[in-house]
Amino acid sequence: MTQPSTGPTEADTFLAVCGHTHLFPGARCRIQGLSDPRAFAEDPWAVELELRLSDDVETDAELRTTDPMGPVLAVPAYTTGAGTSIDGRSWLIREFIRAGDDVELTIGGHASP
Numbered sequence: 001m002t003q004p005s006t007g008p009t010e011a012d013t014f015l016a017v018c019g020h021t022h023l024f025p026g027a028r029c030r031i032q033g034l035s036d037p038r039a040f041a042e043d044p045w046a047v048e049l050e051l052r053l054s055d056d057v058e059t060d061a062e063l064r065t066t067d068p069m070g071p072v073l074a075v076p077a078y079t080t081g082a083g084t085s086i087d088g089r090s091w092l093i094r095e096f097i098r099a100g101d102d103v104e105l106t107i108g109g110h111a112s113p
Contacts, residue, residue, distance in 0.1 A: 013048040013060075016105075021055045021080045023073075023091055023107050030102040041098040044071055055081030063093070063105075071096075072111045 018029040029051065034040050049061040059078040065071050071093040079085050094108035 013050055016049040016051050016061065018051055018053050021053050021057070021082070021084075022086050023075065023089070025094075025107055025109050027107045028104050029107075030099060030104050032102050034101075034103060037098050037101055037103045041096045041103045044093075044096055044103075049073075051075065053080070057081050067111065069111060073105070073107070 014031050014033045016029040016031045018027065020027050023029075031037075031040075031047075031049065044063065044065055046065045047063050049063060050058055051061045052058050057078060057080055059075060061073055061075045063071060063073055069092060072090050073093055074090045075088060077086060077088040090111035092108035092111050093105050095106040097104045097106075
């Protein structure tokens with residue numbers, strides 16, 4: 001999909017607040033600061049994200065929308081606040097829901113490498 005004229009430019013990075021210290025199937029994150037959350041929830045486009053996990057660890061991530069399996073969240077390796085190493089992984093996105101001014105995404109299973 002071509003980004004709408006009111007959508008972000010490629011250089012934009014959006015904050016995504018997650019409720020856990022790591023991702024797993026069923027985990028949810030809220031993407032904040034989108035100019036048109038309704039349009040994004042209905043037909044998401046690729047964006048760069050800064051994931052803020054529940055232990056205040058932040059890591060870069062990328063939402064990709066061209067994968068044949070559907071939207072994928074690619075997260076590099078990072079270390080939790082407690083010192084646990086989390087391997088880099090790509091996750092299928094099960095669902096996008098508009099939540100006020102945010103868009104909540106629900107993590108599905110692992111994406112194929």
